[in-house]
Amino acid sequence: MDKLIEILEGLQPEVDYEKVDNLIDGRYLDSLTILSLVSEIEDEFDVEIPTVEIIPENFNSAKKIWSLIEKLQED
């Protein structure tokens, strides 16, 4: 989780990732940041994020992104 927060802060530093739960709906992360984020997550956690998983429900908070990573790692 810490590593994920580090990645997120590297891409968009002006957000409190412990608290914000509308990263997509609140437009904190735009589609370009998502492209970078996906690529960083895939590198760091050795997972492949299918495009169908790129939905606000999976990316609206650091917690949710982390759950997605865990789910993909299990698969």
Place this chain on the structure above:
Amino acid sequence: MSSYYSGIYLFVLLPLIALIYNLIPKKRQWFLLLANGFVYYLLGKLGIIYLIISILSVYFCALFIKKIDDKKELTLKNKDVDKKLIKKKSKTKKKLILTLCILLNLAFLIAFKYLGFFTTNINALLGLFNVDYQFEFVKLLAPIGISFYTLSALSYIIDVYNGKIEAEKSFVKVALFLSFFPQIMEGPITRFSDTAKELYAGAKICYHNLAFGYQRILYGYFKKKMIVDRLNPMVTTVFNDYSNLNGFTIFLGAVFYTFMLYMDFSGTMDIVVGTGQIFGINVPENFRQPFFSKNVSEFWTRWHITLGTWFKDYIYYPVSLSKPLKKLTKSLRKVLGNHYGPLVTGSVALMAVWFLNGLWHGAGYTFLLFGLFHFIMIVGGNFLEPLIIFICKKLHINRQNIVYRILQSVKMSLFVFYGEMIFRANSVTDLVGMTKGIFTRFTFNGTELLNLGIDIYDYIIIFIVFIFIFIMSLLKEKNIDVREKLANMKTWQRWLILYIFILIILIFGAYGPGYEPLDPIYADF
């Protein structure tokens, strides 16, 4: 049915359907909704045959995909099999079914919507190369709402393929989802998970839903009668006779057209969402105060939302996150950094999105230019963003400051007005002429504005309604729910406000000679 705005629909058909809906048993209510959808298709240019073939295609293809998946799961339980090979074989089969289904549905869309455009252009090309052959011009009458319907149908089959939803066994549920009667003409482009369950479940119509639904419908009707039909003569004159008009008048024509389009489309959506609410169905919203956006990119996340998310989910991300582009993003990020690296690959996907968005709106060069314009505006905005941040930091400008935010919205609106001018222009030649007109003879002539088919009385009403809509939007933007506040008032106060509102529409709405009720604009797309 000419339009959802017609008195027959709003005051006779809809109450009648609602009444019958309430009288039949809950378990059978879906039948009425389905029958209604089919009747509307029957009335609309022989679309029923197309509708049935298309529903059957997505229904059976989805089930077929499910069967392949089930078979794969069963085979994988056997430990002695080559799992990789089984998965690969199953994926190939699924892909084939998906491709065939998409092609069939796209073939309908192309045949109905684009055949004329392609024939004209191919014939022009043949002429250019002195080939003595011309294809026969075939213009088929497109079933109403085919562009909206096709995207919903495709989303269903793609979601099943991706495992996002399970293929629905009940044919009725799929048919209902694709033919819910208020959505036929102009969408919104719904996903199966949005409405299918509620459509099938049935519910008794309660007072709250009936009141809120009709309130919403009334607001849509208000937009149409106060603004759309009133502005129509002026907009038509400006776009048809721009060559004799001043630059300011042409510019105002583009502004009024944008406002008219917004009121027309969002007004229809009010009627669709309101109708859904009467039956207890939550139809997704298509607008979220778009003119409060900071830039063109945000505007398109607030205007025609269901189209934007469709393109994002089924074109933008699949293209930009495809293996070759993902690889490219990775390499480019190392060279160009976290902003410009993904911007290059994102732009490739964005170009595909805006090309298709333009084409979706219609077969014509103005629509393709409309797409290109937005592509350039959005990519340009993203390209300049780091520079703007840098300048603001240097000059100590707070980007959250209200003045800065207003200026941002004004700039965004100017781009949107021009985009909609491209959209509405009768031809590319006209667009060039109008653009030249704005920049070369930008003078104000008050008398000219009164000779465009509307008078000073119209301008005053438009202005007052504009202020009213602006205040309502501002309140919504601030999360203040006016309708809830209204619902909490005393009964006599509520009814008084309602009667005043109806009276305003009756007295100040655009009726009678000089006003031609305009058919919903988006129903043509």
